[in-house]
Structure formats: C-alpha cells, structure tokens
Amino acid sequence: GNSVTQMEGPVTLSEEAFLTINCTYTATGYPSLFWYVQYPGEGLQLLLKATKADDKGSNKGFEATYRKETTSFHLEKGSVQVSDSAVYFCALGGTDKLIFGTGTRLQVFP
C-alpha cells in the first residue's frame, strides 16, 4: 500500500542554518505530494505541494522537488528562523485520502 517515511526528529538548528528534512514515499500511480506544518497547539497548514514528477513546490523560503526516480520529496530551506520551529509532515495524496509521515519536529535556536 501507499506509505510515507520521514526522517526522525527532533532536528535542532541554529538560526540561519540550512535545513533538510528527508521524505520518501511508496505509491502506485502518480500521487501528489505535500508538506504540511503544525505549530504548537494548532492544526495543520499546507506549506507546499507538487503534483507531478520534477515539479518544485515552494513557499516562505521552503522548497521541495518531486523526484520520481528516487521516490523522494525532501524539504529544504536555506536559512531557518526561530519562527520556523514546528512539526513538519510529509503527505501523499492521489488516492481517496492523505497519507502522512510521522512528522519531524524542528527546533531553531537563536
């Protein structure tokens, strides 16, 4: 069945450091891929998405490229801020529901 695997956290970085959160997927067909972010005590917000191979989703300095050959959708940001501290979820769509990874907690310190 379809599944998503994310790197375990927490990821701890200093402000302005480079961020990578790995995400790989297993799916039949041609799913869409999403990154959602959850701030403390809140629901999930869509951060970015990509709907086909080689698409790059981007938002608020975050980027992720849909790589079909490596079945990956890694999240990157060139320079993180303290306000980016949150839990990040990779998700797979294209079926009748979203399937989420386990989430990766990011902690950014000044």
Place this chain on the structure above:
Amino acid sequence: NAGVMQNPRHLVRRRGQEARLRCSPMKGHSHVYWYRQLPEEGLKFMVYLQKENIIDESGMPKERFSAEFPKEGPSILRIQQVVRGDSAAYFCASSPMGVGRNTEAFFGQGTRLTVV
C-alpha cells in the same frame, strides 16, 4: 470564507462517558476526513465521508467509534465509553472534492480529548 471549524477545542471526559466531536467543513466542501494524532506521533487516518455517505472507514476502530456527515449540519465523530487510550488530538479536514492530484485538504485546529 471561514476555515474548517472544530468544536470543542478541548474536551475532558471520564472513562465510560461519550465524546462528541464536531466539524464544520469550509463552505462548498462536501468531503470530510477525520484523523487522530496521539502524543508525539503522526496523524493516523480514521474515516472519509461525503454528505450522508461513509466512503472509507478503514482507519476507524471497529468498536465504540462512529462518524456521520448528515445532509445538514456538521460532521460528528462519536466515541462511546471512552477509555484513557482515546486521549488524543482529533483533526478534521475538508476538501471540495476527493483529495487527489492538485486537490489539497484544509485542516481544522483540532479537538484535544482528555480522558480522566
């Protein structure tokens, strides 16, 4: 256009009581999804509903849990005879059509259920 509205935000129930969680989807959205998030864990799919129909309940425990999305009114997730293990955050999401290519789901802020 209001977002997905869930209430209550926090719910405390004693073991054996019933919990009712409500979700009003975004205007124009007829597809609703319920997810459960246990402490320090990811989101687990529970059930997918369209108006008056359950489409996929493969993630719903077979006993004590039920969900509905009537023609009028919010979607309801009902947990009967709650136990401590039901303590979790329950999130509702909605979309205008089935989640798929280029169709995202919009999430509510969740209901945090605590069973004491």
